[in-house]
Amino acid sequence: MYQMMNEFGTPYSEVEDSMRPKGIGHRHIDKELAVSGMESQILPLVFAGAGAAIGGAVAGTAAGALVGASIGSALGGGMSQANAARKQAEQANAATDRQYYYDTAAWQMKKEQLRSDREHAVLELETRAENEQTVNEYRDALNLQxxxxxxxxxxxxxxxxDKQFxxxxxxxxxxxxxxxMAEQSAMDQEYHKLEEIKAEARFDDEEIRLQALMDEGKLRALGQSGNTLDQQVHGVWLKAGKRIAAINASVESAGRASRSIIKEIGLDKDTADLQAFASKMLDPGVLPDVIEPIALPYTEWVMPRALEEYDFGPAPVQGAYYDPGAAAGRAWGSTISSIAGMIPSYGKMLDII
Structure with missing residues (x-):
């Protein structure tokens, strides 16, 4: 029994066989090819024997047998050519089936590849969008913090x-x-010193005047008169006047010194005021408000469009088939024409014999 084996070494089932492309390797065609091979080897011998028998029966001579053998040989050759033409047509059809099967499988795989590529592109964009959202949310949280x-x-x-100010x-x-207060205290002390100097000067002045009066009284008590007494009294008061003038000059000098010191005290107070003002802190005012963070923008992702039928291109078209019977018929036609051309020649040869 004729059976074809699959790649696992077991015979093809009817379902597996129906799914296989129609060509070489299909068990019915392979069986036909095997049978046609046997025919190409056996039938020429049969035709040759039959032709020889026919020729011998017709002519009854060795020449008739030769004619029959030639016709039988031509018939056998025609059979071989017909089988070869049929086999070539069947092989061409099998190649057409294999090509169609390959083109269809490649077309289907290309469709699956396009779908897979689109799904991968969509997944990639969705992942990038999710990652961007995660990063932006994290950055927004950091900015808010x-x-x-x-x-x-x-x-x-x-x-x-504000507290420092x-x-x-x-x-x-x-x-x-x-x-x-320091200025007033220093000025009071200076005024007090000046008053003490003035008081002491007044006391000394009175003491000098009193001493001059006492000296004048002593001179007058001596009973003197005239110019001599006047000169002596004048001398006493002249001496007292000099001492009083010295005291007044000292008081005047103390007054000038006191006024200078008081002026210097005022200048020191102004200097201290300027230093205090220079050390004074400026009004800080109101510090500017902190700028609120702006939410990060998001990218607008455009997804790949949906696939349409025209994206896959046209489906493969199965190629044209050769008719094995027609191919064999053409071979038989050529053989019959050749035999027909041989018959007149063989007739003349038999007539001569």
């Missing part, structure tokens, strides 16, 4: 600056009051 932290820092800095004003006011 930094914003809240900066707001706290700004509030603390504003509070600290308030304390600076307090220190400035205290320093100004102290400078005024």
């Amino acid at each position: 930094k914003y809240n932290y900066d707001v706290q820092i700004r509030a603390n800095e504003q509070e600290s600056l 308030e304390k600076s004003n307090e220190i400035y006011n205290v320093q100004m009051d102290y400078n005024a």
Whole structure:
């Protein structure tokens, strides 16, 4: 029994056989080819024997047998040519089936590849969009956290600056009051010293005058008169006047020194006031607000369009088939024409014999 084996070494089932392409390797065609091979080897011998028998029966001579053998040989050759033509047509049809099977499989694989590529592209874009969303959400959270932290820092800095400014004003006011008190105290001390000098000068002046009066009284008590007495009295008062003038000059000098010192005290107070003002902190005002973070933008992803039928291209078209019977018929036609051309020649040869 004729059977074809698959790649596992077991005979093809009817289902497997129906799915295989029609060509070489199909069990019915292979069986026909095997049978035609046997025919190509056996039938020429049969035709040759039959032709010889016919020729011998017709002519009854060796020449008749020769004619019959030639016709039988021609018939056998025609059979071989017909079988070869049929086999060639069947092989061409099998090649057409294999090509169609390959083209169809490749077309289907190309369709699957296009679908897979699109699905992969969509998955890749979706993954990139998800990753971008994750990164943006993380960055937005960091920006918000930094914003809240900066707001706290700004509030603390504003509070600290306000307190520093308030304390600076307090220190400035205290320093100004102290400078005024120090100035007044220094001026009071200087005025007090000057008054003491003036009081001492007045005391010395009175003492000098009193001593001059006492000296004048002593001179007058001596009973003197005239120019001599006047000269002596004048000398006493001249001496007293010099001492009083010296005291007045000393008081005047002390007054000038006191006024100079008081002026210097005023200048020192102004210098201290300027230093206090220079050390005073400027009004910090209101610090600028922290800028609120802006949400990160998102990319607008465009997904690949859906596949259409025209993306796959036209389906493969099966090639044309050759008719094995027609191919064999053409071979038989040529053989019959050849035999027909041989018969007149063989007839003349038999007539001669």
